[in-house]
Amino acid sequence: MSEPLKVDIWSDVQCPWCYIGKRKFEAGAAQFGGEVEVEYHSFELSPDTPVDYEGTPTQYLSERKGMPLAQVEEMLERVTGIASSVGLDFDYEHVHQTNTVKAHELIHLAKSKGRQLDMKERLLKAYFVEGRHVGHVAELADLAAEIGLDRDEVVTALEAETFLADVKTDVAQAAAYGIQGVPFFVIDGKYGVSGAQEPQTFTDVLRQVRSERDQTSDESLAR
Amino acid sequence: MSTAPVSPFVLVGDPTAGACEGDVCAVPEAREPVAGPEDQEQGPSPAEEDAQR
Numbered sequence A: 001m002s003e004p005l006k007v008d009i010w011s012d013v014q015c016p017w018c019y020i021g022k023r024k025f026e027a028g029a030a031q032f033g034g035e036v037e038v039e040y041h042s043f044e045l046s047p048d049t050p051v052d053y054e055g056t057p058t059q060y061l062s063e064r065k066g067m068p069l070a071q072v073e074e075m076l077e078r079v080t081g082i083a084s085s086v087g088l089d090f091d092y093e094h095v096h097q098t099n100t101v102k103a104h105e106l107i108h109l110a111k112s113k114g115r116q117l118d119m120k121e122r123l124l125k126a127y128f129v130e131g132r133h134v135g136h137v138a139e140l141a142d143l144a145a146e147i148g149l150d151r152d153e154v155v156t157a158l159e160a161e162t163f164l165a166d167v168k169t170d171v172a173q174a175a176a177y178g179i180q181g182v183p184f185f186v187i188d189g190k191y192g193v194s195g196a197q198e199p200q201t202f203t204d205v206l207r208q209v210r211s212e213r214d215q216t217s218d219e220s221l222a223r
Numbered sequence B: 001m002s003t004a005p006v007s008p009f010v011l012v013g014d015p016t017a018g019a020c021e022g023d024v025c026a027v028p029e030a031r032e033p034v035a036g037p038e039d040q041e042q043g044p045s046p047a048e049e050d051a052q053r
Helices: A016-032 A057-065 A069-085 A101-112 A116-128 A137-146 A151-159 A164-176 A199-222 B046-052
Strands: A005-011 A036-042 A184-187 A191-194 B010-012 B019-021 B024-026
Touching: A005 A016, A005 A199, A016 A069, A016 A116, A016 A199, A016 B019, A036 A101, A036 A116, A036 A164, A057 A069, A101 A116, A101 A137, A101 A151, A101 A164, A116 A137, A137 A151, A184 A199, A191 A199, A199 B010
Parallel strands: A005 A036, A191 B010
Antiparallel strands: A005 A184, A184 A191, B019 B024
């Protein structure tokens, strides 16, 4: 039996394209049909954002980028429409813009328990769909408990910054790889896929990698 | 001013696909069909090699 194909994904919890891209990747991987092992890595889009930013994402983007509110609203409406096309019901009116470093620490904690994929999905849904605050330890611990992690253990680890070094290692690795934007998918350590590509792109690259592996395997057997 | 490192990966897909950089999450316009990995920075695929034989 062949080894699963490894996919490393750099992503941030407050990145709309990361959630949309996650759905598109999942659709592409399902169409590929083979076994795929996914590992998420931390990427902080805006590490200087305060945990308790008092304002909407529209105001935040307008202030940070000097864009008129109407332009930001139009942009978010378009993103919401694209999210809807992949089955995601974004609710920007209730999104809490925040610092995501604690959410990333929680994803690493979940990885240590074999629950990273569930935690990642739970956090994205909490942020974009449910209007939950993913910057506060208490709220993060509640979300972790919802997927079956030990709430007290999560609080202790987040307050002690037990997994902060893992977050920073991921961020540094992204910089070393020249990754400037997310989502960024690394397929089998060879192919890089940037952004929320269409599912077919992921299917094609997974098939390409499978084909290359099979060819290498055949060549080894022929020797 | 530092320069971003060159990607060690073979980059595939539409370079204008939606992505976030810093605070900016660009919204792409309607796009052309996406090229597969065999069309980009790669030699011929095994299938193409077979077809050429």
